[in-house]
Amino acid sequence: MADTLDPAQMRAYFALMEAVSLLQYAVRRQLQADGDLSYVQFEILAKLADADRPLTMTDLADGVVYSRSGLTHQAGLLENAGLITRQTSPHDQRATVVAITEAGRARVGAVLPGHVEVVRDLLFDSLSDRDVRTLGDMMSRARDHMRARPPRSAAPRSRHAPP
Amino acid sequence: MADTLDPAQMRAYFALMEAVSLLQYAVRRQLQADGDLSYVQFEILAKLADADRPLTMTDLADGVVYSRSGLTHQAGLLENAGLITRQTSPHDQRATVVAITEAGRARVGAVLPGHVEVVRDLLFDSLSDRDVRTLGDMMSRARDHMRARPPRSAAPRSRHAPP
């Protein structure tokens, strides 16, 4: 178990991190400029629009990296902006049901063209169709692998649950 | 110039963003836990260690996404921690020369094994050698493309910044 990456791995790792950082930077600027949305807020709205039915906070948390309180905070901002609504679920009084409003859909619609344009211009412009399929395959695999493997990486101290 | 992405592109885009977000999250936690470093701080130290000679702030800014003031701030933190030194350049009185200290090298050394382990476990575990080469090629190309093509939002990130 060597504690280094081989040159090809180093190259791939740093290129990946740098390319995605640049992409994230551009995407964040576009979302902010065109729709006054952070990327997380866009993710929440896009998820609700895509699901096409109300989701609980827990549903939303799945697929988002952030903490629960962070999600609550962002949802609060979106609610104040009139882009989503939150209500206590009738079926489980503990749960909160989140729905996208018409204004929320409109906001997504307003932001999407510019978003797509940025992604196409910055990322896909330099990739062939074959590259795109390959990239999709690899990243889907990697994502599933990471999701299946909770990052105990950060806590080498205890394999046991926190206090 | 349709204002949508085709399904394969959508899949690749979202998988990429999600996978890298998960990776970034894990990497940040590891750097914080093992070395009390943010990712940017690690990048700065790694760059200095790799260059093996002092660099100016501008040198450091190249290849980093952040703003100048952000870089100054992070450099200040690293200097306070005794991991780098900053001095006015003898050749150009405007420039600041940044050098890594022994403590800085030690910190990188302390953090690197865990860092590499996280990246290998999370990312490369699910990729073949061939995948790694392909990924490196694609991301290097994409990175160069993005660097050559600043976002449409007219980002004055370079040194030639109009008002």
Next chain:
DNA sequence: TATTGTTATACTCTATAACTATA
């Protein structure tokens, strides 16, 4: 005038922990 870098400031994001309430 252009470039290098810092400061001052303000704002956003995120995490931790404590808390309420339902199940």
Next chain:
DNA sequence: TATAGTTATAGAGTATAACAATA
């Protein structure tokens, strides 16, 4: 007891703009 979610708080990161100094 465990789960869903919120609140309170506190810290870190980042950007913008104004600034000083040098080229």
